[in-house]
Amino acid sequence: MGKIKVAVVGVGNCFAGLYQGLEYYRHHEITEAAGLMHPVLGGYTLDDIEFVAAFDVSEEKVGKNLVEATYAHPNEVRWIKKEEMPKSEVIVQESPILDGLGIYILERVKPIKNKPKDVLDKQIKEQIKNSGARIILSYLPVGSADATRYWAQMAIDTNCAFVNCIPEFIASDEKWAQKFTDAKLPILGDDIKAQVGSTIVHRTLARLVDERGALIESTYQINVGGNTDFLNMKEQSRLKSKRISKTESVQSQLKKRLPDDQIYVGPSDFIPFLSNTKLGFMRIEGKMWADVPFNMEIRLEVDDKANSGGISVDAIRCAQIALDRGLAGYIEGPSAYFMKHPPVQHSDPVARQMVEDFISQAK
Numbered sequence: 001m002g003k004i005k006v007a008v009v010g011v012g013n014c015f016a017g018l019y020q021g022l023e024y025y026r027h028h029e030i031t032e033a034a035g036l037m038h039p040v041l042g043g044y045t046l047d048d049i050e051f052v053a054a055f056d057v058s059e060e061k062v063g064k065n066l067v068e069a070t071y072a073h074p075n076e077v078r079w080i081k082k083e084e085m086p087k088s089e090v091i092v093q094e095s096p097i098l099d100g101l102g103i104y105i106l107e108r109v110k111p112i113k114n115k116p117k118d119v120l121d122k123q124i125k126e127q128i129k130n131s132g133a134r135i136i137l138s139y140l141p142v143g144s145a146d147a148t149r150y151w152a153q154m155a156i157d158t159n160c161a162f163v164n165c166i167p168e169f170i171a172s173d174e175k176w177a178q179k180f181t182d183a184k185l186p187i188l189g190d191d192i193k194a195q196v197g198s199t200i201v202h203r204t205l206a207r208l209v210d211e212r213g214a215l216i217e218s219t220y221q222i223n224v225g226g227n228t229d230f231l232n233m234k235e236q237s238r239l240k241s242k243r244i245s246k247t248e249s250v251q252s253q254l255k256k257r258l259p260d261d262q263i264y265v266g267p268s269d270f271i272p273f274l275s276n277t278k279l280g281f282m283r284i285e286g287k288m289w290a291d292v293p294f295n296m297e298i299r300l301e302v303d304d305k306a307n308s309g310g311i312s313v314d315a316i317r318c319a320q321i322a323l324d325r326g327l328a329g330y331i332e333g334p335s336a337y338f339m340k341h342p343p344v345q346h347s348d349p350v351a352r353q354m355v356e357d358f359i360s361q362a363k
């Protein structure tokens with residue numbers, strides 16, 4: 001089996017968590033270290049994942065070596081000392097800015113001056129081809145509607161699979177999924193469902209209540225954090241698809257949908273000193289036997305970036321398996337288990353089994 005060659009778009013905190021996490025596992029006995037669903041997935045180990053190209057729009061990242069860029073401002077992941085990361089030959093390249101940078105982010109990120117579109121298009125195609133990348137991993141900021149579509153099309157034009165970690169609907173959009181089918185390329189998406197994040201916890205509890213015959217009357221989930229992802233999400237106009245993705249992820253687990261005004265799921269604020277710590281607050285209210293009321297409250301405290309890396313490491317390997325097997329269009333099981341807004345929603349136990357079946361067919 002060959003290496004898994006990945007081009008990353010958006011060298012931000014999520015990528016830093018994935019990259020440093022992979023390095024962490026290189027120095028720890030895999031069987032003893034926590035955090036992995038699959039030490040080996042379909043024959044692929046963590047060491048098989050290689051980042052061969054990277055694209056960003058920040059002056060502090062473009063033109064830098066991938067290790068330097070991963071530690072550049074405003075990234076905050078520091079699990080491994082920069083000096084201890086193995087050298088990378090990859091230089092971060094220019095991506096079109098389009099709608100990637102929101103108003104609050106522009107206070108922190110100085111954007112590069114983009115080359116003309118036709119020059120940039122040609123340059124990116126050559127860079128991806130020369131790198132040998134077969135997977136494009138998108139970690140663009142929330143609200144990057146045009147930039148996501150640019151990179152989804154770029155995946156098709158450069159014969160790459162696309163792993164869409166952000167809440168823009170590509171795998172779950174019929175027309176885009178069809179484009180990937182026509183191009184004979186796989187797509188996994190949309191919007192990564194964190195390892196132990198608010199979405200999986202909220203979905204699981206909502207389903208539990210439902211299955212036990214109790215009735216949910218209202219529920220909310222609010223999240224706060226202190227990184228650029230949360231800062232960006234202060235801009236309400238960038239949040240439309242994020243809210244849909246997060247809300248539908250919970251609604252999809254209920255036998256009967258809640259009225260829209262009885263469910264609120266959303267990122268809610270930016271608290272600078274929280275850095276990559278994310279706090280999630282959830283409440284479920286309802287009635288059980290004999291219409292007697294109940295409620296529950298959950299407070300979740302997690303590192304947002306560990307949460308993303310623990311899932312994208314498997315999404316990448318499933319994308320590679322899909323390429324190996326010549327699969328095209330959306331990849332149903334892995335999308336359902338790894339993403340909040342897949343083309344088809346399943347319960348998490350069912351989606352998990354679908355992933356295992358998908359992997360075992362690859363062996």
Ligand SMILES: NC(=O)c1ccc[n+]([C@@H]2O[C@H](COP(=O)([O-])OP(=O)(O)OC[C@H]3O[C@@H](n4cnc5c(N)ncnc54)[C@H](O)[C@@H]3O)[C@@H](O)[C@H]2O)c1
Binds near residue numbers: 055101141227229
């Ligand atoms: N648990 C999680 O962390 C989690 C879960 C689900 C989804 N996500 C999503 O993953 C995405 C990445 O999150 P993050 O914390 O790394 O964000 P981040 O702000 O740290 O990183 C985003 C990166 O994208 C770059 N960028 C902006 N516009 C660009 C463009 N046009 N082309 C290329 N690069 C561009 C920025 O310069 C930055 O380096 C977000 O959309 C986030 O909502 C994260």
